[in-house]
Amino acid sequence: MTVGIVMLVHTAFDRAEQVARYWAAGGCPVVVHVDSNVSVKVYQAFQQALSDVPGLKFSRRHRCEWGSWGLVAASQDAAGLMLRQYPQVSHVYLSSGSCLPLRPVKELQDYLADRPETDFIESATTADVPWTVGGLDQERFTLRFPFSWRRQRKLFDAYVALQRRLRVKRRIPKGLVPHMGSQWWCLTRRTLEAILTDPDRSVHDRYFKRVWIPDESYFQTLVRHVSHTIESRSLTLSKFDFQGKPHTFYDDHLQLLRRSDCFVARKIWPHADRLYETFLTHPNQLQDRNEPNPGKIDRIFAKAVHRRTRGRPGLIMQSRLPKQDWNGAVTAAPYSVLQGFDDLFVDFKSWLETATNARVHGRLFAPDRARFAGAENTFNGALSDNATLRDYNPRAFLTNLIWNTRGEPQCFQHGPGDTPQILEVMAYDSNARISVISGAWAVPLFQSGTGFIDIRDTAAHLQKLETKQLSLLRSQWVRAHVRIWTMADFIEAPMDMLKQIVDDVGRRPGQRLTEAPQMVDLKGFSAFLQRLKNEGMHPHLMGDFSVNQMPQGTNPSSLRPYLVKR
């Protein structure tokens, strides 16, 4: 009673030889199949190299192209030879030349001896698994595939399309329910004999010759027909990438492979000297006959697939330039943009810094320079405050800033006169939270006391810019979370609005919002607006300030500490 090893080899013959010797030395009969694409010279040299190994045979050669029937034919012949030549074989283990045994042969033999009736083969119905790559699952079994997917892709695709169009459907031989799974199995003598000597074998073979990737479905389907005890899993550890290609293991996977407790792993990089050296001389001995546990190492391979298909949101780099991220985000994390607040309140930034846990910047897109928090010249990631550099690619400036500070919420002030292109980027970014007090730009003008002619022109200019901004922010395509108040509305109940902002940005833990920021003195502001009107410049963005009405913000009572009840 032992396990026989079938090896399908097409490359890296020195490694295949090493592994074949290892199995043979452990007392396992070995049957080797060499792809008939391999030149006769190489084949003979390989045969010669292994000629001194007792209990090793070569089986009839087939042409093995990925996804073709050859692989199945090779497995059939090799397994048949194994059963005929070595009557002591009770299980046959199908492996490839790039498989590497991880545990001692004895442990595999014992493991199988404990389960003499069990067939280890991954086998699932197509409807229940999402494995298939390329969109062909059930159709693998109902269409014909005479063309090579690798070499004749256009013909392959065209023929599939034609059959779909003509609604051609092959009849699946009676009694068979298509199943699929990993091609690396370990079957009992009884099951294999039943499959290979089935009176209907010629019917089965003829059918599967035109199925796509039959090596993943031939034994997987037929085993359901004949076996009593199926363990639907492969004893060979093998991980697949997003295109269905197997991952390769390298020297640095040594610990990972040890932890898997699997008997055999594939594929191993042929130059992974340390893996071959380690596992073939000191295999992973496990005292307590552990079950293989490939799940332990799933995480890093699942992460690789995720990185390749989704990537890190908000990251823009040399090998990732999404048109837009999948969640509608342009940037890596939520951030807040505040317009008008620093005009209306004295030292608003330090107030917000105290109230929240965010990094609060000044106007990052100010015309003269990027006003980073703390008035720094550079910021995370060595971002420069130079306005020319920033405006050369403002979108990159924004995405860089948010990526560089991931983990720390960012908040910055904005104004109508700031870099014009950037608002559009932010408006379409689901991470942006934009709050605007419209018309607040008039407050610094009101306070400035410069010549009224200049003020009038500036006001007209700013009003025009902000009107444009607001219409952009109100368009139906906007993804950002937008809040717009007129200045008149805002100063009616500033604390309620501020509370929303602070909650947005993220309240500093343990900090209660007790103190309102100090509003600038608006005494005379409505008169100022009236004067603008009298000059023919009608300021409309700040809402209604009637001439006699004292804006509430200037009411001394609202300057007192203000308690918000939660």
Add this chain to the structure above:
Amino acid sequence: MGILQSYHMRLRRKRLLFRALRKDRELRPVTNRTELVRPGDVLLFSTQRNELLRLPFFLKYYRDMGVNHFFIVDNDSTDGATAYLEAQPDVSLWSTQASYKRSRFGVDWLNGLQRRYGDGHWCLVADPDEFFVYPFCDSRPIRALTDWLDTCGIRSFGAMLLDMYPKGGINDEPYRAGQDPLEIAHWFDAGNYSITRNHQYGNLWIQGGPRARTFFADKPKSAPALNKIPLVKWSRHYAYVSSTHNLLPRGLNQVYEISGGEKASGLMLHMKFLNTLGEKANEELARGQHYGDGREYAAYAEGARHNPDLWCKWSERYINWRQLEILGLMSKGNWA
């Protein structure tokens, strides 16, 4: 892409190849050891001039990585670099006195050599001050990468130029022959790069880093391009267009993913900013053989006189490739 445009690109590629053929005559073989090259070998192509100081470490770095053979064009060196390279067992050397500028900064020469010797091989193009870093480069040789790229059917691999600089004036600590330049220049900018697409060739156009921040802050458009595609499974029908920034056919420039995921990529650590810069800049300025009439070198020569310090508070100190991948400068893609 329209048929007309495809055809236009095809013509352009043919013209580049023809040009390479013509410029090939300028190269005089010094030592040709190309019979040593075996199928599957990874080859490195480089142009150099008066880099004797840098060559020992350069060759060691790439030998350790698993590069099998070096193809070097020596452009009229006067510092003994020619003799040094001639004595190396894995270097094939050509020399020329012809104009660097008129060979389009060495591109024509290397296109010619790659066409002759690179067909079917993975070819890496690196200047003596560029050091290739790729995912797992500390535990897997370059052959592991190229084998994996072959398995995935990928023909080209991107590696952005990452400018490295010392803390303090660049003239403060002189570089010694054979020394790892990382011992001196181990700082870099982690997150100030600007990326746009070049629609003509389909490659990315990347600018930024310390050079944009200091020398080109007020004329960012002229800041040097940092995008590179230095590793390609070469075919004699391929041609680099401008430096290793882009090549034809255009499909080779698709080293980035546009639908959200990350493709695998590496970096070229650029060790330009050592004490050797000032001398180099003056020399190159005098020869007038560099890109954009040496505007870049004029800026460096001017800068180097004042012993510039590129370091800032937010400079990042180099640790290893994993750090670069976490920072988002390169990616493992689906290589695990």
